[in-house]
Amino acid sequence: MGDKHEDSSTHRHPTRKLFEIGGRRLGLLAVAVLAALWVGGPLRAQQGAAQWPMPAGDFANTRFSALQDVTAENVSQLKVSFTFSTGFLRGHEAAPIVTSDTMYIVTPYPNVLYALALDEPGAPVRWKYEPKPRASSQGVACCDTVNRGAAYDSGRIFFNTLDNTTVAVDAKDGHELWRTGLGDIRRGETMTMAPVVVKGKVLVGNSGGEFGVRGWITALDAATGKIAWRAYSTGPDSEVLIGPDFKPFYAQDRGKDLGVSTWPRDAWKRGGGTVWGWISYDPELNLIYHGTANPGPWNPEQRPGDNKWTAGVFARNPDTGAAKWFYQFNPHDLYDYDGVNENVLMDLEIDGRMRKVFAHPDRNGYLYVIDRETGEVLSAKPFVHVNTISGIDMKSGRPTMVAEKKPVVGKVVRNICPHAAGGKDWQPSAYSPTTRYLYIPHQNMCQDQEAVPANYIAGTPYVGANVKMHAGPGGHRGVFTAWDVAAGKAAWEIRENFPVWSGALATAGGVVFYGTMEGWFKAVDARTGRELWKYKAGSGIVGQPVSYRGPDGKQYIAVLAGVGGWAGAVVSANLDTRDVSAGNGWGGVMADLPQHTQQGGTLYVFALP
């Protein structure tokens, strides 16, 4: 059905406009075909650009839509096509998932799954599925009770519930196919990430790095829900699934049971390294890439050592979970710099040679380009103001830490940049193979931090840090950066008043979309960053915009509005900002957010008239 609509779209554009690419003029169609080949891989070829089967759009995590009806020239005419209220008010971080005639939305806790009928006027609810997670799970969700979306594969919808189950329901009628319990809220575990389905295996990971949990990634059989394999991020090699195939690029990552020996005795058992972020997949190399989050507790004095395998990235075989290589962005992390941000796969010409790489904008403020076959860091450049790291040593791959910014018990260290949520947090970037820019939604934030002793009581927070955040240089709290990956520098950037906590979407029409915490949904020119269109939603936007072709043949852009997440908890959890440490440090710096937006939970879908 995707093909049919692709055909009809070409008919609707007899007077196709041309646009400039580096001085040469290329037809849009040619660009789109090129783009589809480039980004698509097997998944796009199989399902067609019309759909959006997973939050990242594709296995490469590009969030690039090859649809091109909406262009820089006509985007100003975008109108609301329909809206849908989810009935919930916490942070809506999910991406809508779209198959041929249905859109699927997972809400924040209580994780209701809605199926909207795109083939009927106004897209009414086709069915809804309520997993009814345990209410107590809300008490161990560190950063609002968010969910980052579902995934579609072979007639099934998969998603995670806050109380640690992965659920499969029939995409047609919403009946439950299986449900597998994977973690324990009594140990502080939750699940918020969006599953990725690779070769019949549903890949999921846990959250809870602020509760002293032990991080893991687990593969479930898509048909039965049975656990195929689980790999922990700390502990002995046998449990991390490190075996003979493990060939890390850097010497410090070689050795036996480093997941035990780089910790004080038994500290790895509550050492964090959760897997709550994005997973990408390269079918040719048969490797998945997933980050591991911060070590616990934040107070670094309680865990001397490199704290492997936290705050880094694993390449694993999706069939067995066996680790191929690992690279640690932040050995002995000092600032809650999780390594779970997206790894966007692309092929780049570097020094005259085509390399299979991924780009990774890390919490620590550096944009890494890493050889995805070997784990070698090819470049690492700061994309935001950083004063905690003076540079990345390209020989060892280790960051050079700035001594005076190290948190110490009994001392307040001022002006740590970037802050605990990093130069960029979970909010996923998009990559356009047309411009070859990575569009990064992120923040410009610093903090004062005092390390304090953390007391481990299972099921309660295990942090050991008092934090007070403030805006970084310039005073703007958010930035939307177009990063020229090959050149290793920003092509342009847009400064925003609040952190840009939404995902990004790039399209073949030369338009890039993102949302702001005030509630503006913006379309900007992919090449220049010029604002082309904006729409004010009922609540701040922290969701992931997507694009699809509807059953009527039109290109649609969809996004959930509903402010929240860690940065938006001031509004979604109604915090008292007279305590500037409210919300783990966000209270003071976001005290003005309630004047700009209120709670909400609404889907907005746009199309050209």
Added chain:
Amino acid sequence: MSSRCLELLFLVSAVVLAGCQREERRFSEPPAASVAIRSVVQSDIRPGGAPPPPSPAFAYDSNAHAISQGKQLYEWFNCTGCHAFGGGAIGPPLMDDQWIYGSDPENIFATIVEGRPNGMPSFGGKIPEQQVWQLVAYVRSLSGQVRKDADTARSDHLFTRKSESSMGNTRPRPASPPPQPPP
């Protein structure tokens, strides 16, 4: 002795006695003696229209030692992880005038011991009862519900808000009584 002298003596002893109570350190006492517990009431509506019984005075509201112990315990039991220094995070703020499960001492005691369905853990059996009462006193101090001169002063930590004792009173305020129908 003149009556004026007597008056003065009375005043001085009243102040001294009050001071004693403020500074008193209770090392062991049966929980029942620490505060008079009535049944925990969570609703303003009482079928039959009977007014709720008046809340008895909570001794720890005027005891500086109990409040400061409570502050220490508030950090040690990881209350800060969810409620910050009163502003809230995973859990609701404790320094404002919104109390989902009641602001009376016995309500807060019950909330800590029993837990609450939307995420508050049940600390019963984990924290000795006397320490729970100390926590109750400190939690009440965050919204100015304790005696000012018994309240804790500035914190040794990163300064994230005004000290408890210099914060305004944000205790829940009842509205003025509605007009009554004519008899």
